[in-house]
Amino acid sequence: MALSFLNIMNISLDWAFDAPPSRAVVFGVHIGGHLVVEALLVIVIVFLLLQKSYKPPKRPLTEKEIDELCEEWVPEPLIPPITEEMKYEPPILESAARPHTVVNGKEVVNFSAANYLGLIGHKKLLESCTGALEKYGVGSCGPRNFYGTIDVHLDCETRIAKFLGTPDSILYSYGISTMFSAIPAFCKKGDIIVVDEGVHWAIQNGLQLSRSTIVYFKHNDMESLESTLEKITRENKRAKNVRRYIVVEAIYQNSGQIVPLDVIIRLKEKYHFRVLLDETNSFGVLGASGRGLTEHCGVPVEKIDIITAAMGNALATEGGFCTGSVRVADHQRLSGSGYVFSASLPPYLASAAITAIDLLEENPDLITRLKENIAILWRGLSGTQGLSIASNPLSPLVFLKLKKSTGSFKNDLQLFEDIADRMLREDSVFVVASKRSTLDKCRLPAGIRLFVSAGHSEEDLLKASESLKRAASAVLSGYN
Amino acid sequence: MITIPYLTALTTYFSYGLLFAFGQIRDLFRKILDWWSADNLQGYAPICLGLEDFYIRRLYLRIQDCFGRPIASAPDAWIDVVERYSNDNNKTLKRTTNINRCLNLGSYNYLGFAASDEYCTPRVFRSLETFSASTCSTCVDGGTTVLHNELEECVAKFVGKPAAVVFGMGYVTNSAILPVLIGKGGLIISDSLNHNSIVNGARGSGATIRVFLHNTPSHLEEVLREQIAEGQPRTHRPWKKIIVVVEGIYSMEGELCKLPEIIAVCKKYKAYTYLDEAHSIGAVGKTGRGVCELLGVDTADVDIMMGTFTKSFGSCGGYIAGSKELIQYLKYTCPAHLYATSISPPAAQQIISAIKVILGEDGSSRGAQKLARIRENSNFFRSELQKMGFEVLGDNDSPIMPIMLYNPAKIPAFSRECLKQNVAIVTVAFPATPLLLARARICISAAHTKEDLIKALEVISQVGDLVGIKYFPAEPKKQQEEDGRLKLD
Ligand SMILES: Cc1ncc(COP(=O)(O)O)c(C=O)c1O
Ligand SMILES: Cc1ncc(COP(=O)(O)O)c(C=O)c1O
Numbered sequence: 021m022a023l024s025f026l027n028i029m030n031i032s033l034d035w036a037f038d039a040p041p042s043r044a045v046v047f048g049v050h051i052g053g054h055l056v057v058e059a060l061l062v063i064v065i066v067f068l069l070l071q072k073s074y075k076p077p078k079r080p081l082t083e084k085e086i087d088e089l090c091e092e093w094v095p096e097p098l099i100p101p102i103t104e105e106m107k108y109e110p111p112i113l114e115s116a117a118r119p120h121t122v123v124n125g126k127e128v129v130n131f132s133a134a135n136y137l138g139l140i141g142h143k144k145l146l147e148s149c150t151g152a153l154e155k156y157g158v159g160s161c162g163p164r165n166f167y168g169t170i171d172v173h174l175d176c177e178t179r180i181a182k183f184l185g186t187p188d189s190i191l192y193s194y195g196i197s198t199m200f201s202a203i204p205a206f207c208k209k210g211d212i213i214v215v216d217e218g219v220h221w222a223i224q225n226g227l228q229l230s231r232s233t234i235v236y237f238k239h240n241d242m243e244s245l246e247s248t249l250e251k252i253t254r255e256n257k258r259a260k261n262v263r264r265y266i267v268v269e270a271i272y273q274n275s276g277q278i279v280p281l282d283v284i285i286r287l288k289e290k291y292h293f294r295v296l297l298d299e300t301n302s303f304g305v306l307g308a309s310g311r312g313l314t315e316h317c318g319v320p321v322e323k324i325d326i327i328t329a330a331m332g333n334a335l336a337t338e339g340g341f342c343t344g345s346v347r348v349a350d351h352q353r354l355s356g357s358g359y360v361f362s363a364s365l366p367p368y369l370a371s372a373a374i375t376a377i378d379l380l381e382e383n384p385d386l387i388t389r390l391k392e393n394i395a396i397l398w399r400g401l402s403g404t405q406g407l408s409i410a411s412n413p414l415s416p417l418v419f420l421k422l423k424k425s426t427g428s429f430k431n432d433l434q435l436f437e438d439i440a441d442r443m444l445r446e447d448s449v450f451v452v453a454s455k456r457s458t459l460d461k462c463r464l465p466a467g468i469r470l471f472v473s474a475g476h477s478e479e480d481l482l483k484a485s486e487s488l489k490r491a492a493s494a495v496l497s498g499y500n
Numbered sequence: 501m502i503t504i505p506y507l508t509a510l511t512t513y514f515s516y517g518l519l520f521a522f523g524q525i526r527d528l529f530r531k532i533l534d535w536w537s538a539d540n541l542q543g544y545a546p547i548c549l550g551l552e553d554f555y556i557r558r559l560y561l562r563i564q565d566c567f568g569r570p571i572a573s574a575p576d577a578w579i580d581v582v583e584r585y586s587n588d589n590n591k592t593l594k595r596t597t598n599i600n601r602c603l604n605l606g607s608y609n610y611l612g613f614a615a616s617d618e619y620c621t622p623r624v625f626r627s628l629e630t631f632s633a634s635t636c637s638t639c640v641d642g643g644t645t646v647l648h649n650e651l652e653e654c655v656a657k658f659v660g661k662p663a664a665v666v667f668g669m670g671y672v673t674n675s676a677i678l679p680v681l682i683g684k685g686g687l688i689i690s691d692s693l694n695h696n697s698i699v700n701g702a703r704g705s706g707a708t709i710r711v712f713l714h715n716t717p718s719h720l721e722e723v724l725r726e727q728i729a730e731g732q733p734r735t736h737r738p739w740k741k742i743i744v745v746v747e748g749i750y751s752m753e754g755e756l757c758k759l760p761e762i763i764a765v766c767k768k769y770k771a772y773t774y775l776d777e778a779h780s781i782g783a784v785g786k787t788g789r790g791v792c793e794l795l796g797v798d799t800a801d802v803d804i805m806m807g808t809f810t811k812s813f814g815s816c817g818g819y820i821a822g823s824k825e826l827i828q829y830l831k832y833t834c835p836a837h838l839y840a841t842s843i844s845p846p847a848a849q850q851i852i853s854a855i856k857v858i859l860g861e862d863g864s865s866r867g868a869q870k871l872a873r874i875r876e877n878s879n880f881f882r883s884e885l886q887k888m889g890f891e892v893l894g895d896n897d898s899p900i901m902p903i904m905l906y907n908p909a910k911i912p913a914f915s916r917e918c919l920k921q922n923v924a925i926v927t928v929a930f931p932a933t934p935l936l937l938a939r940a941r942i943c944i945s946a947a948h949t950k951e952d953l954i955k956a957l958e959v960i961s962q963v964g965d966l967v968g969i970k971y972f973p974a975e976p977k978k979q980q981e982e983d984g985r986l987k988l989d
Contacts (some may be wrong), residue, residue: 086729093728095741095770098803099829106832113645116632117847121642132642135633141632149627149633149846154616156849157574158624159815160607161614165567166926166941167575167606171582174570174595193816194561194669196676196840200700206547221835225675228704263545273839292544325547332841338634338668351548353568354556361696361932362671363810366847372633452641457835459679462932471637495805 030157104309105430111444116141119475121450128448129480131470136305136416137201137376137386138475140335143381145372152371160364162170164353168364176370177349180341183377184311185321191342193365195330197358198340199298202328204230206348206354208263212256214248214293215267216240218274218464221457223267223298238273240462242283243424249291264293265325270302270313272465274454276411276419278302281317294325304334305416310380310387316414334380337372339365390416390474393481397472400485406496410467420488421467422496429456432466439468439491447487504906504936505971512906512936519908523558530697555930559908561591566915566927575607575946577861581924602919603952605942606926610783610899611870612947613814613854614691619862620853621812624846631845640831643842651848658797658855659781659807660789661821664830667757667836670778670808671697673818676836677806678774679705680701680829680873685732685740689723689771691715693753694942698776707743708733714753717761720744724769742771743804748780748791752933752941754894754901756780759791762803772803782812782897788858788871794897815850817843874899874946881953888961889970893939900927902939903960903969910967911938917963923956 081089114122117133118140139145154174162168173191181189192198203226207213211232215223218239229236235252238244245266252264266288268279281297288295299312307315312329315323321327326348330340342352352359380386394416401409404420411419426432436453443449454467472483504512548556560567565584573580583598607614627647638641648666654663667673678701686707688776690698693714702709710727713719724742731738744766746757759775766773777790785793790807791797799805804826808818820830831837858867871941878899885892905911905927915927929938944953964970 081729086725089729090769092726093738093770094985095739095772098741098772099826100827106828108640108832110640110644111642112649113631113635113642115645117635117637117642117645118632130642133637135636140634140636145633149628153624153628153846155574157576157614157616157622157814158847159614159810159813161575161609161810162607167569167579167581167924168603169568169570170568170575171572171595194672194840197669197672200675208550213946217744221839225704225835229700261545263547263549294544295549296887315818330841332634332636336632336634336636338841338844347548351553351556354560355552357696357700358669358671362669363808363816366844368846369633369844380876441691450642452637455640455838457680457838458833458834469641480982500547 029055059370068217070428077472089382095309107247111450119477120479122484123444123450126448128444128450129414131451131472133473133486134249134333134417135336135472135473135475136334136390137336137380138473139334139376139379140475142336142379145336145375146331148371148375149368152345152368156367158368160311162363163361164359164364168368170364170367171323172367172374172443173364176374177341179374179377181343183381184343186343186345188328188346188349189341190259190349190359191365191370191399192356193338193362194338194358195300195332195340196225197362197469198328198330198342199223200226200229201356201358202326202342202352203296204357206326207232207263211263212252213265213267214245216269216272216279218272218277218462219269220273220298220300221460221462222343223269224461227267232271240272240277242280242287246287249287249293253291260292264291264393265296266293267296267298269298269300269418270306271300271349271412273301273417274462277466278313278412278415279304281313283318285319285323288323291303296326296328297324299327299329300340301415303329303332303419304380305387305390306414308387309384310334323345331369331373333481335373335376337369337376339373377421379421390472393472393474393476393478394418396478396481397470397485400482401488404485404489405493407468407492410465416472418470418472419467421465425465428451429466434466435495436466438495439488442491442495443484443487446491447483449484449487451484453487503955508822508906508971509936512908515908516935519559523554526558527554540588541704545907562589563912563915565593566912569919569924570595574615575604575609577604577609577945577949577952578602579604579607579924581919582808600919602922602924603948603956604924605944605956606924607945608779608811608943609814609947610779610812610874610943611788611814611854611858611943612945613812613850613857615947617853617857619857619864619866620832620850623853624849624869627849628846633846635853637842638837638839640838645842645845645846646976647848647852648842651843651852654852654855655819656821658789658859659805659819659821661805661823662794662820663824663826664815664819665827665830665834665837666819666843666848667944668817668841668847670818672840674698674776675701675704675818676834676840677804677820677830678702678745680834681705681745681774681804682741684753685737687739687742688728688745689720689727689742690745691747693750694745694747695751695778696952700748702745713754714732715750715758717765719759720762721765721769724765724771728769733940734836742769743774744771745774745776747778748775748807749784749898749900751779751900752928752939754898754941756784756795756898759793759795759797763797767801773801773802775802775806777805777807778818779811779900780857781807782854783874784897786871788812788867809847809851809906811921813851813854815847815854817847817851872946877946877948877953878944881942881957884957884962885942887974888957888964889972889974890960890964891969891971892937899944900941901944902941903964904935904971905938905969908938910969913967914940914963914969918959921959921963923959925960943963
């Protein structure tokens, strides 16, 4: 027995260590002696890996300790204590927000509504709303995908695309939801977004939700943009493989400046970035026929990858749209969070948007009149004490800031609120200071905003500029 | 919890596997083909990428005719569904002028305010005349009219809180409020099936997010204990505050929130509660005041009450109701109040009028009738469906009843067959539900008549047999058998 066992051992050892490789071939692999040693090593490694590493003994908290911790924990109050400035009450309108409206029983000239084309209360617009309300009711009672698509939504999308000359567009039910849905639909973790530091909160929110790498450049400063793009392209070898975007607003809500689109296009093509342009304040305003900044700068609309806009301004309705290639629009129909997960735009507002675009196309003189009005206001405002106009001469959003800031946004804002208050009280001119949310990351200076409308008369504009001059000199005399 | 039958899970996985494999193969061929044609996008990464894009192109597009069907009427009990056709295998759909009159089991028209109403509609027209369709300004600037103030008072009174603030969209209400209330160092504990707007709001806030098992107060307690004991990650500092976010009725499950238990847990651990009543406000409760009324919870125990007007009220927008101070603070700093256009005046009027009808302040009992009607309709429909052997989710009294489909092939089959018989039903698939748990969802309205419901039940039963989604044995038959046996004995 023993002998035979030894024999077998011998043979097998022979086989393992001395056998010439050619002798043993298993599945086409030559089995050499070293293989056994390696196998042993592997086993040892696996064994070691399976061992638990040394950990200091961990004693979980006892139920009683947790009870005590829970007992001891004191949460902060849900909201901070209410201060005087939080008690602000806005003026209450008693009629439609037309260029002339009623506040506190008094007729005032309204510069607080972005009713650029003066379409609020337009007869055709009201007729179109009435017709839609009769046919469709008020709300759509469902998201677009679940029987919330009314035929006017599709007509409106087609109308917008046709007007702008883009292949397709997509409607959102609220202005700010457009930006914060469109951006995360196309930008994900790892993508690079270069963005102006002065963008509106809706865009900031979209950027945050996208979780992309965000790089800011100086407000409307093309040199800063170029050096940022240069730096990103140089430093980031992988940059070629991720999606890169430049996000800008055509007319900045926070300053009234206009982005030089031709420069943006040059840089975009040089560095291979895509452009997302927000036309909220320029749609229906810039360009000979109101097609926005692309028309104004003579840039073919295809060059802009994604255009978004809120319709609560020139079109005098609500909601927003995003337009671009068919791919861009269709992708959002399943990925735009505000599109998928929210009830669609009330049909009468979509119908109003269609009519507003029709009106714009039929009456190009609305745009001419708006331009004239802006020029009149500018002339009237020249030489205002302590204030300078920060906005572009073509912007219907006229933005005045302090020549010399007090150094804090809050104090600046207080001055502007005093001015606005005085203008409303003494001269019945309704203008607004640029309030800012504590969540807003924009650091541009505070200012006073005047939304010029094609519906303002020359008299209104002169009255406003005179009033502003008077109020500014009264309020600011102690400061400058 | 949904327990998916073993065999069904297997076949569902298999179907998705097959779809995935074929999709990938088709993508491969596309890539090879595109390789020959010139690439005009050199230097750019593709604008749509990843699995999401794959899902859309290869899975969703094949059945896209089941979603987003256009209608040409108000979303009332009966709707005009516009026929569409496709010449390219469903890649694009074109509208025709043909119209099918269908029974609407899809819209969130719980109280039937989608249609014109003898009390609301004339008032809406008057507001349109007076205030036009939009204010073109934000609430804090020049967008607050007397109508907006009336609306806020009306909503606060209806919900049972001292004050309220209103926004023009429900989604934004959630996504813009949470970041105001909580930030870094705070903790949001969210139900695992909360709506996307809550998820986005929580993400936007910068607070830490933890999830508890859907509608399970005991797990919520576990998470709360663990988190309070642990404190913030890494530093172990105590949390600044904790907000627990739940919904009144879960829109994809039809379940009522276990609110009394959840409130008790939150109170015990000093967490704030945020209740999203999007689907429950107006739809449930004796006077339509939502889950608090239905389940006997004092509204004073809920810190932040949120809801939307897109459902029961047939309008648009959302509200937050809470203490005077809370609303004051929100109005001071909430971005949606500062930067978004105020709610459209006719829509505001619709809400005010609808609330008046619900409360009987219009001088009629129509509101009470509507509420009784939706409850009756829902309970009748649910019990009938269950008797037929469908796997129906949700609780009694909830007007939402999902019917489980599971298999991807059953989604278009069910939807198209029902439509053929003039019943418009919503089918829900990814991304609104998990991939495996596709379902059809029925929303009952007070506008449905008994005949409507009986017709719908007939069609659904027939299509259910055809598609094979009666996962349980039918009940009446069982009863009959038992009856028979009893007689034999
Ligand atoms: C860039 C930008 N996004 C969004 C909005 C808000 O859109 P809406 O007021 O229609 O919600 C505005 C306007 O105020 C804006 O300027
Ligand atoms: C729970 C919940 N919250 C919020 C919303 C969004 O509301 P809205 O459609 O008014 O944007 C919905 C809508 O589906 C919802 O179900």
